[in-house]
Amino acid sequence: MTSESGRAESSTRQPQAAPLRDQAYVALRDKLVMLEIPPGAPIHEEEITSSLGLGRTPVRQALRRLEVERLVAIHPRRGTFAADVHITDLSQIAEIRLHLESQAAGWAAQRATQEERDTLRSLLVEMQQAESDDPAKLMELDSGMHRTIYQCAHNAYLEGSLTELHNLMARIWYLFAPRLPQAARLMEDHAPLVEAIIAGDRDKAQHLAARHVSDFESAVKAVL
The missing domain is CATH 1.20.120.530 (GntR ligand-binding domain-like)
Incomplete structure (x- = not known):
């Protein structure tokens, strides 16, 4: 019975949600790619965390990943900005x-x-x-x-x-x-x-x- 119960629970288990850092990454990536955040615009962590309903840590992790992918530029003491689009x-x-x-x-x-x-x-x-x-x-x-x-x-x-x-x-x-x-x-x-x-x-x-x-x-x- 235990085995049958375990299989039943497994078959009805809901898919796990993506990690918070991945949720933040996808949301920010799409906004940057679709230019909802215009090139060169400042990105304020407080606004992002509020709009996404996520904490600072996953948002910062997402921003670091987006920097590696050349979608954002992080400047110490200046802030974080959407990367410029260079036609060159x-x-x-x-x-x-x-x-x-x-x-x-x-x-x-x-x-x-x-x-x-x-x-x-x-x-x-x-x-x-x-x-x-x-x-x-x-x-x-x-x-x-x-x-x-x-x-x-x-x-x-x-x-x-x-x-x-x-x-x-x-x-x-x-x-x-x-x-x-x-x-x-x-x-x-x-x-x-x-x-x-x-x-x-x-x-x-x-x-x-x-x-x-x-x-x-x-x-x-x-x-x-």
Whole structure:
């Protein structure tokens, strides 16, 4: 009876909540990436802890992590600020992403489980049904698609590196999205890429991923 009871309790146990530092990190990361906290703006711990309902320790841990990821700048005796967005960083970020995104897409085509391929299909349908005149929603879906592809590559180090690079790129997107006439078309590029991954076509997935990165860089440079 004890064994049966234990199994019953285990099957009904609710998933554990993410650690507080991770909750603080995700909330702050999204605000920084989506420019809800503008580049260069001061970040006050008191306001953050109050708005998130968290203590100082997890918020400080999150800020230190975000500093490592170049999303915040911490200056002793001056304070903490949202990192500036430097358009000169675009080429360097794209140069790295060009190779890593291609590798991730190729591995995803080879390694993704059927469940992961189904998830990619669902995300693609959601993206295709989204309103093309809502840049924020498009970028939210784009980020979800990229992060899922990174997970499908089944390499934690590659996933971590690409996630950080994508966050930096996304800030540039939010800064220039209103001036990008082909923003919706860039999102449409995901369809053949996702189809290639689902079909297990490594070479095609790698080619399309690299082209997607290159097209984004060209689109931003065209409006500078």
